[in-house]
Amino acid sequence: MRREPEDREGIKAVLEAAHERQLLDAESYKMIKGALAVSEGTVGDIMVPRSRMDLLDVTQPIPYLVASVIETAHSRFPVYEGDRDNIIGILLAKDLLRCMLEPGIDVRSLVRPAVFIPESKRLNVLLHEFRASRNHQAIVIDEHGGISGLVTMEDVLEQIVGDIEDEFDETEEDSIFPEGENQWRVLAATDISHFNDVFGCTLPDDEYDSVGGWMGGQLGRIPRRGDHAEFEGLRMEVARGDARRAIWLRVKRIAPAQSAPPADDA
Template sequence: MSDSHSSDPEPRKKKRLSRLSGIFKRRPEPEDREDIKAILQSAQERGIIDSEAAAMISGALDVASKTVADIMVPRARIDLLDISTPLAELLPIIIETGRSRFPVYENDRDNIIGILLAKDLLLSIANPGIDLRPLVRPAVFIPETKRLNVLLHEFRSSRNHIAIVIDEHGSTAGLITMEDVLEQIVGDIEDEYDDEAEQTIFQTGHNGWRVMAITEIEDFNDAFGTHLTDDEFDTVGGWLGAELGHIPRRGETIERQGLRFTVLRADPKRALWLHVQRELPNLEDSSTATL
């Protein structure tokens, strides 16, 4: 007759040791950000966190490794206001661009003296002769090499939402906002500069458009059904300079392929914004021709 107490306790002992080993066994610690991201990916695949949470955590990790130069709005795409320009001339630019904040310069575009908030102009619209200087707020200047996590902390502590980026020579390199930094964590936020990162042609009327001079000629031809040559230049601004024979100046106008091109904004080196008007046929002339 078998004795139930005579069974070998060794397997049970090994099983208990195995469970204890599993409890006290420590996972290897991640050695870098890629290891952390791999753990996040594994957690997402197992349903512990959703894809949005994983993306935000991964974005927060990336913020610590990126610098301002990685995400800033480049100088060529910044709309600057000249402090010497009368408000009556600036208002159409402010309204047309639809921005909420504008860097303001004096004499030279690298000499930025502050930031003008569009909302500060609301009480002064009735007085177009007002001096803008009292409305200009101090600008914050930061180097291209500043890390985004440090900048985000500074934005939060100072309650400032915009900074001018300067290069090693002290020249204006670009602009960055708090929204730009937050986007690295939470994803795209609809922002005044973001639309222009992809869209460079904006319809302003039935037959009128506002066009960035950096628009690729190929994209322009597709949008307007034109045949501007791109043999020597990639952008509409470069093509326009060749057609004019000099660097485009504000207010200059030419007509090509049924379109009227007017330079809205330009700096000493290039055109920045153009107004494009489709020329309608002269109905009076056409009716006369049929008589």
């Protein structure tokens, strides 16, 4: 009689065997493994570190804040006053629009309470708390009470189901946007073949599927904001990213596009 698994390692072994025997499709296998990982992982495993958090200074002029929102394309921002460790709450991008419609409004009146959690909190517990409280973002603190990072509901869910497109993510057909003469904003997840078609280049696609993946390969690590690489007269710079990947790139043509060599005359 076949014994049932008695611990997590046993469950993983059963899943692996079922997947190898094609009793479990790849997507289901990935999701179940992700659910197990969430039950074992902590916030510290997936948070965006403090050095890479995009924060808003509540004392800055409204146009500056709006520009920051457009630049990073997040929907929620931690807000600080004075010191970056003094986070006073969360500002939603949609609430900031009220400041443009009502010039006299005080930004502080739009700031919502922030949720603070320790790095050691289990991801499954956090997911339950997110769902119960309808919060989508939490500030992570270290053992001394200092700001350690940031985590969102999307970060937790992506451990289970993989990357989730948010309200600012685009489809491949809408992943490359002109931003001026010889400059574009490009979704890092853009398929390399599509990128090559648009820019007339030959970015290699034998090892990587996306432009962001190729950049990570050139850097030897996860791309960070400000990182850049050049290829065939194109300069690609990371404009937005998180702890796991690049999200948006700025692409600038710094040399004329290469054209195919003329065919030899017969």
